[in-house]
Amino acid sequence: MTTSITRRQEATQADVAKAIQRSGIQWRSTLFHAGLLLLLLTTLVILLVLLADIMIKAWPTFAERGVSFVTDGLSLNPETAGVFTGIMGSIAIAVIVILLAFPIGVSSAIYLEEYAPDTRLSRFLDTTVRNLAGVPSIVYGLLGGSTDGKNVIAAGITMSALVLPIVIITASEAIRAVPDSIREAGYGVGATKWEVVRSHVMPSALPGILTGTVLTLARAIGETAPLLVIGVATGYFAPPGDATFVDQITGSYTALPVIVFSWSRQTQAEFADTLAPAAIIVLLVVLFVLNGAAIWLRNKTENRW
Amino acid sequence: MTEEPTTDEQLAPRPGAEQAELAAEIRAERKRVTGGTPDDAHDVIIELDNVDVYYGDFHAVDSVTIPVREKEITAFIGPSGCGKSTVLRSINRMNDLIESARVEGRIAYHGVDLYGSGVDPVEVRRHIGMVFQKPNPFPKSIYDNIAFGPKIAGFKGDMDDLVESSLQRAALWDEVKDKLDESAFALSGGQQQRLCIARAIATSPDVLLMDEPASALDPIATLRIEDLMYELKQEYTIIIVTHNMQQAARVSDRTAFFSVDVNEGKRTGRLVEFTETAKLFTDPAEQETEDYITGRFG
Numbered sequence: 001m002t003t004s005i006t007r008r009q010e011a012t013q014a015d016v017a018k019a020i021q022r023s024g025i026q027w028r029s030t031l032f033h034a035g036l037l038l039l040l041l042t043t044l045v046i047l048l049v050l051l052a053d054i055m056i057k058a059w060p061t062f063a064e065r066g067v068s069f070v071t072d073g074l075s076l077n078p079e080t081a082g083v084f085t086g087i088m089g090s091i092a093i094a095v096i097v098i099l100l101a102f103p104i105g106v107s108s109a110i111y112l113e114e115y116a117p118d119t120r121l122s123r124f125l126d127t128t129v130r131n132l133a134g135v136p137s138i139v140y141g142l143l144g145g146s147t148d149g150k151n152v153i154a155a156g157i158t159m160s161a162l163v164l165p166i167v168i169i170t171a172s173e174a175i176r177a178v179p180d181s182i183r184e185a186g187y188g189v190g191a192t193k194w195e196v197v198r199s200h201v202m203p204s205a206l207p208g209i210l211t212g213t214v215l216t217l218a219r220a221i222g223e224t225a226p227l228l229v230i231g232v233a234t235g236y237f238a239p240p241g242d243a244t245f246v247d248q249i250t251g252s253y254t255a256l257p258v259i260v261f262s263w264s265r266q267t268q269a270e271f272a273d274t275l276a277p278a279a280i281i282v283l284l285v286v287l288f289v290l291n292g293a294a295i296w297l298r299n300k301t302e303n304r305w
Numbered sequence: 306m307t308e309e310p311t312t313d314e315q316l317a318p319r320p321g322a323e324q325a326e327l328a329a330e331i332r333a334e335r336k337r338v339t340g341g342t343p344d345d346a347h348d349v350i351i352e353l354d355n356v357d358v359y360y361g362d363f364h365a366v367d368s369v370t371i372p373v374r375e376k377e378i379t380a381f382i383g384p385s386g387c388g389k390s391t392v393l394r395s396i397n398r399m400n401d402l403i404e405s406a407r408v409e410g411r412i413a414y415h416g417v418d419l420y421g422s423g424v425d426p427v428e429v430r431r432h433i434g435m436v437f438q439k440p441n442p443f444p445k446s447i448y449d450n451i452a453f454g455p456k457i458a459g460f461k462g463d464m465d466d467l468v469e470s471s472l473q474r475a476a477l478w479d480e481v482k483d484k485l486d487e488s489a490f491a492l493s494g495g496q497q498q499r500l501c502i503a504r505a506i507a508t509s510p511d512v513l514l515m516d517e518p519a520s521a522l523d524p525i526a527t528l529r530i531e532d533l534m535y536e537l538k539q540e541y542t543i544i545i546v547t548h549n550m551q552q553a554a555r556v557s558d559r560t561a562f563f564s565v566d567v568n569e570g571k572r573t574g575r576l577v578e579f580t581e582t583a584k585l586f587t588d589p590a591e592q593e594t595e596d597y598i599t600g601r602f603g
């Protein structure tokens with residue numbers, strides 16, 4: 001119930017006080033609020049249960065093996081099998097993605113947002129990029145698999161192609177979020193397009209670009225399917241002890257999520273029951289570190305002003 | 306009020322003094338300082354000749370002709386949406402940034418067609434600076450806000466000096482001299498606008514376009530800006546858009562009054578009258594102008 005405040009003289013203080021009083025509990029609002037909270041909690045609980053389950057399973061491995069689980073290479077013997085080769089493979093893939101997908105993706109985003117005129121062609125390009133981001137990862141695997149190289153370079157290139165559309169989209173969004181008034185300010189003092197982009201648009205968009213791209217890096221490290229199609233080593237292989245750098249990057253390789261995949265299918269129970277969960281933990285730690293780096297980078301670039 | 310007391314006693318707020326009275330006083334003083342009504346001794350520096358501006362199919366401004374004279378202050382007044390900003394932005398080719406915008410007619414600067422082939426909009430903007438309707442400092446330090454323009458223009462002198470003098474002229478120096486390397490966003494809206502003015506004059510343009518530079522300022526800062534405009538007038542040409550008619554009357558030499566025609570729901574701006582400010586405010590040629598300045602319309 002609301003009481004209207006009249007402008008007439010006789011509206012007393014009491015009338016006003018009554019008119020602006022909260023009128024009972026607002027059920028709809030409260031219910032909506034509670035519903036949102038419930039959904040959020042459900043998500044959290046599911047995640048926590050999963051994580052706890054994996055932790056409990058993985059615990060014996062870490063307790064017995066300690067760091068050697070992380071520093072040992074692949075082995076058919078569950079007593080000595082470790083994830084070192086996988087970590088190396090994943091890092092190599094990440095490095096290739098950083099060197100390949102990020103520069104290409106961010107440049108493409110700058111072009112699309114700042115330079116491309118608003119024509120049918122540029123809108124078509126934009127839509128295409130968005131559609132590419134939705135293509136299932138295994139398709140990229142087929143693309144990568146049609147090349148001969150069953151090595152980490154082929155894997156890195158494939159992963160780069162996989163995340164490229166996502167890098168372009170996140171970078172585009174960060175660039176688009178830079179208010180036009182900043183561009184106008186730059187042009188207003190006689191800056192060229194390049195000076196405006198370099199000195200004003202990019203610094204403002206950087207935090208967003210960094211967060212977005214580092215999160216896509218996490219995706220590249222977590223993907224398994226494309227690697228399986230390209231031809232990653234799923235079983236045991238001995239990394240040549242005295243291999244040269246070239247041998248290493250052109251030879252067999254594996255990655256963390258692939259190790260999880262192959263171990264969970266091993267006939268020896270130990271692999272599936274305790275080693276695979278332990279490998280998952282290592283993978284999660286790597287991803288958390290990456291996300292942490294993303295947040296740190298964003299804060300570092302954002303706090304300047 | 307944390308404003309420092311100003312030495313110019315005319316600018317100090319006086320308890321009880323009516324705003325209009327103050328304005329009249331200041332106008333009298335300004336007339337005394339600058340020699341009253343403008344004469345035609347100054348050359349035309351910017352000539353708008355039958356300028357039409359379109360946004361796509363939308364005809365925003367119709368056939369505007371204004372000769373802007375050197376070292377004068379020209380004011381644009383008129384109701385909201387009549388195209389004052391649109392015309393202003395077409396003078397330094399800021400409308401190039403809006404893809405749908407199109408300018409027809411001729412805008413000449415020292416006799417050179419600003420829209421002629423081979424004219425570089427970047428160079429145009431180095432000669433014709435701009436202060437925008439909403440304060441838009443760069444998300445950088447106060448110092449860098451000022452230094453950016455001169456730096457890209459290849460300024461070789463002492464940057465610290467230039468930053469200081471620019472801020473001083475914009476009446477901001479005293480407030481920011483101890484925090485030059487702090488973010489420009491930490492300033493109040495009015496301070497940000499004065500920073501934008503300092504930024505615009507740091508590149509020493511020939512002509513300064515000011516789009517409602519005082520709309521976010523308190524009366525004291527407003528008068529300081531008007532003071533600054535008087536000072537700048539000795540060297541620069543200024544075009545100012547304002548909704549404050551007293552301000553237009555106080556500062557400008559000539560005034561252009563715009564209005565809007567509504568035609569089948571389309572609102573097209575049009576220049577009603579352009580003449581000496583003193584004449585426009587006391588003896589306008591058009592009834593429409595009179596209605597507007599006496600507050601019977603808009």
Ligand SMILES: Nc1ncnc2c1ncn2[C@@H]1O[C@H](COP(=O)(O)OP(=O)(O)OP(=O)(O)O)[C@@H](O)[C@H]1O
Pocket residue numbers: 360363365384385386387388389390391392403405438572574
């Ligand atoms: N970028 C744009 N795209 C399309 N139409 C625009 C654009 N900018 C302005 N307009 C239109 O042009 C007309 C004139 O706008 P303008 O901003 O020049 O008015 P103004 O006189 O400056 O108004 P105000 O006093 O409110 O600032 C308005 O009808 C407005 O809707």
Ligand SMILES: [Mg+2]
Pocket residue numbers: 389390391438516546
């Ligand atoms: Mg405007």
